[in-house]
Amino acid sequence: xxxxxxxxxxxxxxxxxxxxxxxxxxxxxxxxxxxxxxxxxxxxxxxxxxxxxxxxxxxxxxxxxxxxxxxxxxxxxxxxxxxxxxxxxxxxxxxxxxxxxxxxxxxxxxxxxxxxxxxxxxxxxxxxxxxxxxxxxxxxxxxxxxxxxxxxxxxxxxxxxxxxxxxxxxxxxxxxxxxxxxxxxxxxxxxxxxxxxxxxxxxxxxxxxxxxxxxxxxxxxxxxxxxxxxxxxxxxxxxxxxxxxxxxxxxxxxxxxxxxxxxxxxxxxxxxxxxxxxxxxxxxxxxxxxxxxxxxxxxxxxxxxxxxxxxxxxxxxxxxxxxxxxxxxxxxxxxxxxxxxxxxxxxxxxxxxxxxxxxxxxxxxxxxxxxxxxxxxxxxxxxxxxxxxxxxxxxxxxxxxxxxxxxxxxxxxxxxxxxxxxxxxxxxxxxxxxxxxxxxxxxxxxxxxxxxxxxxxxxxxxxxxxxxxxxxxxxxxxxxxxxxxxxxxxxxxxxxxxxxxxxxxxxxxxxxxxxxxxxxxxxxxxxxxxxxxxxxxxxxxxxxxxxxxxxxxxxxxxxxxxxxxxxxxxxxxxxxxxxxxxxxxxxxxxxxxxxxxxxxxxxxxxxxxxxxxxxxxxxxxxxxxxxxxxxxxxxxxxxxxxxxxxxxxxxxxxxxxxxxxxxxxxxxxxxxxxxxxxxxxxxxxxxxxxxxxxxxxxxxxxxxxxxxxxxxxxxxxxxxxxxxxxxxxxxx
Numbered sequence: 001x002x003x004x005x006x007x008x009x010x011x012x013x014x015x016x017x018x019x020x021x022x023x024x025x026x027x028x029x030x031x032x033x034x035x036x037x038x039x040x041x042x043x044x045x046x047x048x049x050x051x052x053x054x055x056x057x058x059x060x061x062x063x064x065x066x067x068x069x070x071x072x073x074x075x076x077x078x079x080x081x082x083x084x085x086x087x088x089x090x091x092x093x094x095x096x097x098x099x100x101x102x103x104x105x106x107x108x109x110x111x112x113x114x115x116x117x118x119x120x121x122x123x124x125x126x127x128x129x130x131x132x133x134x135x136x137x138x139x140x141x142x143x144x145x146x147x148x149x150x151x152x153x154x155x156x157x158x159x160x161x162x163x164x165x166x167x168x169x170x171x172x173x174x175x176x177x178x179x180x181x182x183x184x185x186x187x188x189x190x191x192x193x194x195x196x197x198x199x200x201x202x203x204x205x206x207x208x209x210x211x212x213x214x215x216x217x218x219x220x221x222x223x224x225x226x227x228x229x230x231x232x233x234x235x236x237x238x239x240x241x242x243x244x245x246x247x248x249x250x251x252x253x254x255x256x257x258x259x260x261x262x263x264x265x266x267x268x269x270x271x272x273x274x275x276x277x278x279x280x281x282x283x284x285x286x287x288x289x290x291x292x293x294x295x296x297x298x299x300x301x302x303x304x305x306x307x308x309x310x311x312x313x314x315x316x317x318x319x320x321x322x323x324x325x326x327x328x329x330x331x332x333x334x335x336x337x338x339x340x341x342x343x344x345x346x347x348x349x350x351x352x353x354x355x356x357x358x359x360x361x362x363x364x365x366x367x368x369x370x371x372x373x374x375x376x377x378x379x380x381x382x383x384x385x386x387x388x389x390x391x392x393x394x395x396x397x398x399x400x401x402x403x404x405x406x407x408x409x410x411x412x413x414x415x416x417x418x419x420x421x422x423x424x425x426x427x428x429x430x431x432x433x434x435x436x437x438x439x440x441x442x443x444x445x446x447x448x449x450x451x452x453x454x455x456x457x458x459x460x461x462x463x464x465x466x467x468x469x470x471x472x473x474x475x476x477x478x479x480x481x482x483x484x485x486x487x488x489x490x491x492x493x494x495x496x497x498x499x500x501x502x503x504x505x506x507x508x509x510x511x512x513x514x515x516x517x518x519x520x521x522x523x524x525x526x527x528x529x530x531x532x533x534x535x536x537x538x539x540x541x542x543x544x545x546x547x548x549x550x551x552x553x554x555x556x557x558x559x560x561x562x563x564x565x566x567x568x569x570x571x572x573x574x575x576x577x578x579x580x581x582x583x584x585x586x587x588x589x590x591x592x593x594x595x596x597x598x599x600x601x602x603x604x605x606x607x608x609x610x611x612x613x614x615x616x617x618x619x620x621x622x623x624x625x626x627x628x629x630x631x632x633x634x635x636x637x638x639x640x641x642x643x644x645x646x647x648x649x650x651x652x653x654x655x656x657x658x659x660x661x662x663x664x665x666x667x668x669x670x671x672x673x674x675x676x677x678x679x680x681x682x683x684x685x686x687x688x689x690x691x692x693x694x695x696x697x698x699x700x701x702x703x704x705x706x707x708x709x710x711x712x713x714x715x716x717x718x719x720x721x722x723x724x725x726x727x728x729x730x731x732x
Contacts, residue, residue: 036284036287037283037287040284040287040288041287041288041290041292042164042287042288042289042290043288044092044166044167044169044288044289044290045164045165045166045167045289045290046085046088046089046164046165046166046176047164047290048064048164050084050088051063051081051084054084054087054088055080055081055084056080059077059080059081062074062077063077063081063161066161067161067162068219068220073133073161075129075130075133076129077129078129078130078132078133079128079129080129081129081132082127082128082129082131082132083127085127085132085165085176086115086125086126086127086176089115089167089174089176090115090125092167092174093169093173093174094115094167094173094174094175094176095114095115095116095172095173095174095175096112096113096114096115096173096175096176097112097113097115097127097131097175097176097177097178098110098111098112098113098175098176098177098178099111099135099137099157099158099159099178099180100177100178100179100180101137101157101179101180101181101182101191101193102182102191102192102193102322102491102493103142103143103182103190103191103192104142104143104144104145104190104191104192104597104598104601105142105143106192106489106490106491106605108322108323108326109137109142109182110175110177111135111137112175113131113135115127132159132178133158133159134156134157134158134159135156135157135180136154136155136156136157137155137157137182138155140155142155142182142190143601143604143605144184144188144190144597144601145596145597145598145599145600145601145604146596146597146600147184147188147190147593147594147597154184154185155182155183155184155185155190156182156183156184156185157180157181157182158180158181158183159178159179159180160179160180160181160193160197160315162197162313162315162316163179163315163316163319164179164290165177165178165179166289166290166323167289179193179319180193181193181194181197182194188591188593188594188597189590189594192318192491192493192494192497193315193318193319193493195493195494195497195584195589195590195594196314196315196318196493196494196496196497196500197315198497198587198588198589198590199496199497199498199500199501199504199587199589200222200223200313200314200315200500201588202500202501202504202587202588202589203221203223203360203500203501203503203504203507204220204221204222206504206507206508206511207221207360207362207368207504207507208220208221209507209508209511210383210384210507210510210511210514211362213511213514213515213518214380214383214514214524214528215524216362216380218362218363218364219363220362220363221360221361221362221363221368222313222314222360222361222362222363223313223314223358223359223360223496223499223500223503224311224312224313224314224317224358224359224360224361224367224480225311225312225313225314225317225318225356225357225358225492225496226308226309226310226311226312226317226357226480227308227309227317227318227321227354227355227356227357227486227492228295228306228307228308228353228354228355228357229306229307229308229321229324229325229354229488230299230304230305230306230352230353230354230355230488231304231305231306231307231328231339231340231341231352231488232301232303232304232305232339232340232345232346232352233275233278233303233305233332233337233338233339233340234303234337234338234340234729235336235337235338235732236332236333236336236337236338237336238724238728238729238732239338240338241723241724242723242724242729243616243619243620243723244613244616244617244620245338245340245345247612247616248342248609248612248613248616249340249341249342249345249407249489250340250342250344250345250346250407250410250613251345251346251347251726251729252613252616252617252620252702252706253617253620253621253625253706253709253710253713253723254346254347254710254713254723254725254726254729255710255713255714255725255726256347256348256710256726257725257726257727257730257731258727259731260301260302260348260349260726260730261300261301261302261349261350264300266298266299266300266301266302266304267297267298267299267300268297268298269298270298271296271297271298271305274335274337275303275305277335278331278332278335278337279296279305279307281331281334281335282307282324282327282328282331283296283307285327285331286320286323286324286327289320289323289327290320291309291320291323291324291327292309292310292312292320293307293308293309293324294308294309294310295307295308296308299350299352300349300350301346301349301350301730302349302730302731303729303730303731304349304350304352307324307328309321309324311357311359311480314358314496314500315493317492318491318492318493318496321354321491321492322491325341340352341488341489342407342488342489343405343407343408343410343411343487343488343489344407344410344411346726346729346730347706349730350417351407351410351411351417351488352411352487352488353411353417353484353485353486353487353488354486354487354488354490354492355482355483355484355486356482356483356484356486356492356495356496357477357480357481357482357483358480358481358482358483358496358499359479359480359481360384360503367479367480368380368381368384369381369384369385369388369476369479369480369481370479371385371430371478371479375429375430375433379525379528379529379532380528382433382434382437382528382529382532383510383528383531383532384507385430385476386434386510386531386532386535386536386539387503387506387507387510387535388424388481388503388506389424389426389535389536389539389540389542389543390506390509390510390535390538390539391499391502391503391505391506392422392424392474392502392542393424393538393539393541393542394502394505394506394539395498395501395502395505395580395583396422396542396562396563397422397563397565397571397574397577397580398498398502398574398575398577398580398583399422399474399483399485399495399498399499399502400420400422400485400563400565400571400574401498401565401571401572401573401574401575402494402495402497402498402499403483403485403486403487403490403495404565404567404568404571404572404602404606405487405489405490405568405602405605405606406568406605406606406609406610406613407487407488407489408485408487408490408568409567409568411487412485413549417484417485418470418471418472418473418474418484418485418548419471419473419548419549419553419554420564420565420566420567420571421473421548421553421554421557421562421563421564422473422474422485422542422562422563423472423473423474423542423543423544423548423557423562424472424474424475424476424481424542424543424544425472425474425475425476425543425544425545426476426543426545427476427545428545430476431543431545434532434536434540434543435536435540437529437532437533437536438533438536438537438540440533470484471547471548471549472484472544472545472548473485473548483495483499494598497589501583501584501587501589502583504587505583505586505587506535510531510535513531513534514527514528514531517530517531541560541561541562542560542562544556544557567695568602568603568606568691568695569603569606569688569691569692569694569695570692572599572602572603572606572688572691573599573688575595575596575598575599575602576595576596576599576688580595581595599687599688600687603687603688603690603691604687606687606691606694607687607690607691607694610691610694610695610698610699611678611681611694611698613702614674614677614678614698614701614702615678617674617702617705617706617709618671618674618675618678618705620709620723621667621670621671621674621705621708621709622671624722624723625667625709625712625713625722626664626667626668626671627722628712628716628720628721628722629660629663629664629667629712629716630664631720632660632712632715632716632717632720633657633660633661633664635717636653636656636657636660637657639653640653640654640657659715660712660715663708663711663712663715664712666708667705667708667709667712670701670704670705670708671705673701673704673705674698674701674702674705677697677698677701678698680697681693681694681698713725
């Protein structure tokens with residue numbers, strides 16, 4: 001089990017109260033069969049339903065229009081909205097409000113202000129439209145990548161009305177939490193939400209233009225997202241006893257246990273009771289905040305799990321994923337657990353990703369990547385499909401850079417994580433259709449296929465148009481693309497921003513091609529199919545349906561001209577490439593200096609964390625591993641001496657001891673090598689230079705030291721080992 005029950009404890013009482021409250025609310029629901037999920041879903045969000053109840057109809061319609069168009073809300077209307085929001089929050093016991101934003105740290109940030117106002121009269125609660133729309137945190141205390149200096153401290157948060165405000169409860173009340181963007185005094189985006197919103201606007205405008213050329217009217221097109229969140233659970237007491245887990249989020253040393261995931265018996269297995277109770281409490285809290293968590297299951301590795309939501313508009317899905325991670329951390333602490341979001345917390349077993357299931361839909365809810373029953377005749381679907389293929393082909397380096405971090409460097413390329421080479425999986429049927437079209441041939445309509453079970457009492461199972469390829473970084477999975485390379489600890493916002501912009505660029509170019517053909521009098525469907533042929537022929541090198549782990553694919557990808565950006569320092573260079581900067585600038589998402597800032601921040605994070613990991617490994621080796629080894633060495637030598645003192649020769653023991661001593665000496669040399677590597681880190685103004693040096697010099701020193709420490713662990717009495725081992729972490 002991953003934890004133990006605390007019957008009668010405060011945490012147990014709190015969990016009971018949560019369940020009791022949920023069930024009570026469900027019992028009050030109308031009709032029979034109402035569950036805690038449906039009865040309480042969104043009850044702690046100031047959503048459109050609450051606005052409809054509490055706002056005058058003209059103001060409600062105005063804010064609906066604001067949400068649809070993205071235009072600023074009139075300050076007079078904002079005062080009315082703020083008043084209604086405050087009253088709703090106070091009814092639920094709120095005492096404070098905060099603008100909740102996503103700085104370039106990759107985490108979330110908040111500063112709480114009380115509703116309380118004390119003037120010449122009696123104390124009262126106040127919340128104005130200006131306070132709702134805008135707040136002012138200190139911008140100099142967050143990473144800005146060189147955009148802001150310490151003496152340029154002013155920054156602003158601004159309410160994002162497309163993402164509902166929500167309540168976060170604590171022992172003394174609740175906080176009204178307002179999803180917001182974060183910008184500098186001079187207008188630079190200091191966060192991850194602002195570029196995402198801009199990319200959504202750009203994609204919507206271009207896709208609407210494309211649909212218009214296709215004869216379909218649409219006011220807007222939304223990119224949608226369903227991010228699967230993978231994570232590990234371990235006992236908090238074991239987590240606290242591992243300084244590497246506490247400081248870095250992963251085990252920098254650790255001997256692989258005899259049994260890990262070799263038996264393939266954990267995936268979709270029966271969920272451990274303690275983990276299931278954790279999941280249940282997380283889901284209850286998530287549902288109340290309007291997070292549509294739907295799926296839960298065991299992942300491949302021991303103590304590894306996944307939570308997956310229903311699809312939502314992309315900015316809301318990104319907000320909800322950040323909020324879900326916060327909920328998981330809080331619930332885990334209450335239950336004596338620690339939740340690990342690191343991409344590779346344990347060597348030798350599966351890492352964790354955040355598979356981003358991305359699609360696009362028009363304002364009627366029609367999925368533009370839905371092939372229907374006959375994808376070979378659905379010309380609109382093929383047009384949008386090829387736009388995505390073109391986007392990934394043209395901007396593979398940018399997409400790879402978007403998911404580059406030190407954790408993903410350990411994860412990518414094995415154990416169901418895709419490799420660093422970005423490619424697109426389409427499956428045999430769609431590839432056949434596009435290859436046939438590219439060859440100028442007519443596609444034969446496919447008959448719907450079924451998989452026969454061989455059991456008379458069971459019907460045939462409908463066969464999808466595509467298989468699934470878990471080794472592919474970017475796979476089409478029926479009616480969406482799954483960007484599997486995103487890391488579990490990452491914010492989804494920037495990978496989705498870059499994907500949105502890349503697809504916008506492709507659609508824009510293809511729209512111009514279509515407009516030219518239509519102006520020349522060509523038949524619309526024939527024109528669309530001709531564009532599909534041209535685009536696929538030019539971009540087909542990105543399509544690969546085979547084994548992305550094979551050595552042959554590395555060679556073939558190189559021959560196709562696909563980039564192999566194998567580590568973070570190399571991959572992040574795309575963020576400061578001229579063509580990438582021009583792309584983001586063209587669509588009004590980020591200016592060149594804002595792209596430079598993101599490169600600087602991400603690279604500094606890589607450099608800093610790598611040095612923290614190396615320093616922590618060095619300390620554990622010097623203060624834990626070597627002292628244990630000296631004790632083991634002493635015990636072995638004393639045992640040999642005691643035997644020989646009574647005339648018993650033990651040559652095998654002596655050989656074992658000599659081998660052990662050599663490993664200890666090798667470890668000491670590795671410690672010295674690590675110390676020298678850290679001392680030699682260059683001090684430059686370019687974090688890219690520092691990052692490349694660290695990858696070339698410190699990482700190999702870490703690999704050597706880890707191998708030494710793990711070898712010592714394998715040969716040392718477990719009672720002498722100073723840290724919880726992998727067996728305890730993965731099976732207790």
